[in-house]
Amino acid sequence: MIHPLRTAFIALAVMLLLTTLTTSCKIQLISDYDSVLDQDVTTLQQSTETFLNQLQNEVGTPAAAYSANTDFYVKTNASLATMATRAASQPKSKIIVGEVNALQSTYTDMQKLHQLNGDKGLSAANIANTRSALESEFTSILTLELALKANAAVPSGALAPAKTQ
Amino acid sequence: MLAAAQGSVTTGWNTLAPFAQTQFTNIAQQIVDIEAQLAAGSITQTQASLLLDMQKNASRAALLSVEGIGLLTAQNAINAALGAVATAVNGALGFALL
Numbered sequence: 043m044i045h046p047l048r049t050a051f052i053a054l055a056v057m058l059l060l061t062t063l064t065t066s067c068k069i070q071l072i073s074d075y076d077s078v079l080d081q082d083v084t085t086l087q088q089s090t091e092t093f094l095n096q097l098q099n100e101v102g103t104p105a106a107a108y109s110a111n112t113d114f115y116v117k118t119n120a121s122l123a124t125m126a127t128r129a130a131s132q133p134k135s136k137i138i139v140g141e142v143n144a145l146q147s148t149y150t151d152m153q154k155l156h157q158l159n160g161d162k163g164l165s166a167a168n169i170a171n172t173r174s175a176l177e178s179e180f181t182s183i184l185t186l187e188l189a190l191k192a193n194a195a196v197p198s199g200a201l202a203p204a205k206t207q
Numbered sequence: 208m209l210a211a212a213q214g215s216v217t218t219g220w221n222t223l224a225p226f227a228q229t230q231f232t233n234i235a236q237q238i239v240d241i242e243a244q245l246a247a248g249s250i251t252q253t254q255a256s257l258l259l260d261m262q263k264n265a266s267r268a269a270l271l272s273v274e275g276i277g278l279l280t281a282q283n284a285i286n287a288a289l290g291a292v293a294t295a296v297n298g299a300l301g302f303a304l305l
Contacts, residue, residue, distance in 0.1 A: 069285045071278040137275040144264040144271070151257045151264070158253060167244060168258070174237050175261035178230055182268040185226050186275045189219075193279055 073135040075190035082125050083187070086118065087180045094173050097164055106163025108156040115153045122146045141183045148175055219280025223273060230269040237262050 093114050100106040122145060129138045152172050156164055164172070238259065245255040297303045 068289070069282055071282040072275055137271050137278070140271045141268045144268040148261045148264045151261050155254060155257045158257070167249065168254070171237060171241060171258045172261060174233065175258075175265045178233055178265035179268040181226075182230065182265075182272040185222070186272040189222055189276050189279055193283065 070134055072190070073129075073132040073138055075187060075194045076128070076132060076138075077191075079125060079128055079138070080184070080187045080191070082121065082128075083180060083183050086121055086125075087176075089114075090118070090176060091173075094169055098166065098169050101163065101166055101169075103163075104161065107161045108159065108163065109161075111156070111163075115149070115156075118149055119146075122149060137186070138183075141179070141186070145176075145179050145183070148172075148179060152176075219276055219283070223276050223280075226276075227269065227273055230265075234262050234265050234269070237265075 093111075097106055097111070104110065122142065126139065126142045126146065129135050129142050132138070152164075155168060155172070159165070159168070241250070241255055241258045241262070244250045245252065250258070
C-alpha cells in the first residue's frame with residue numbers, strides 16, 4: 043500500500059514539472075529582432091548603393107581608381123566591425139553573426155578587386171556582379187530581421203487560444 | 208497541440224519559399240555570367256575568383272536566412288504546442304493551474 047504522503051509528494055512534483063515546462067520554459071532557438079542592427083544594415087546598403095552609382099558614373103576616369111576611394115572602405119569596415127560586435131552580443135545569434143561575417147567577406151573581396159584593378163577602378167561588369175551579390179546578402183539579412191520583427195509583434199498567447207471553462 | 212503547431216509552420220514556409228527561389232536563381236545567373244566573362248577573357252582568373260567568392264558569400268547568407276526562418280518556425284511551433292498543453296491541463300482541471 044502506497045503511503046498517502048508519498049502519493050501527495052508525487053502529485054506535487056508532477057504539477058511543479060508541468061508548471062515549469064509550460065510557464066518559465068518558452069523555447070528560444072534564435073535571437074530576437076534588433077532594430078539597431080536592422081537600421082545599421084539599411085544605412086550600409088544605402089551608402090553602398092550611392093558609392094556603386096558614383097563608381098559607375100566614373101568608370102574609366104581617375105576618380106574611379108582605388109586610391110581615390112579608400113575612405114569608403116575605411117568607413118564601411120568600421121561599420122561592419124560594429125555590427126558584428128553588436129550581433130555577437132545577443133543570445134542565440136549564431137545565424138545573424140554568420141550573415142554579418144558573410145557581408146564582411148564580400149566587402150573584403152570588393153576592396154581586393156578594386157585594389158587589383160588599380161587606376162582603372164572597377165569595370166561596369168565588376169560593379170554589376172558586386173552589386174548583385176551585395177543586394178542578395180542585404181535581402182537575406184533583412185528578410186530574416188523582418189520575420190523576427192513580425193514574430194515579436196505577435197503576443198505569445200495568440201498562438202494557443204484559451205479554452206478554460 | 209498539433210493544430211497549434213501547424214499554423215506556425217505554414218506561416219514560416221510562406222515566407223521562406225519565394226525568398227529562397229529568388230535568391231538562388233539570381234546567384235546561379237551571376238555565376239554563369241562570371242564564368243562567361245572569364246571564358247571571354249574580359250576578366251582574369253584572380254578577378255573571377257573574387258567575384259565568385261562574393262556569390263559564395265551571398266549563397267551562405269541566403270542559406271543562413273533559410274535556417275534562421277526555419278528555427279523561428281520551429282520555436283513558434285514548439286511554444287504553441289507547450290501553450291496548448293497548458294490550455295488542456297487548465298481545461299481538464301477547471302481552473303488556471305498553468
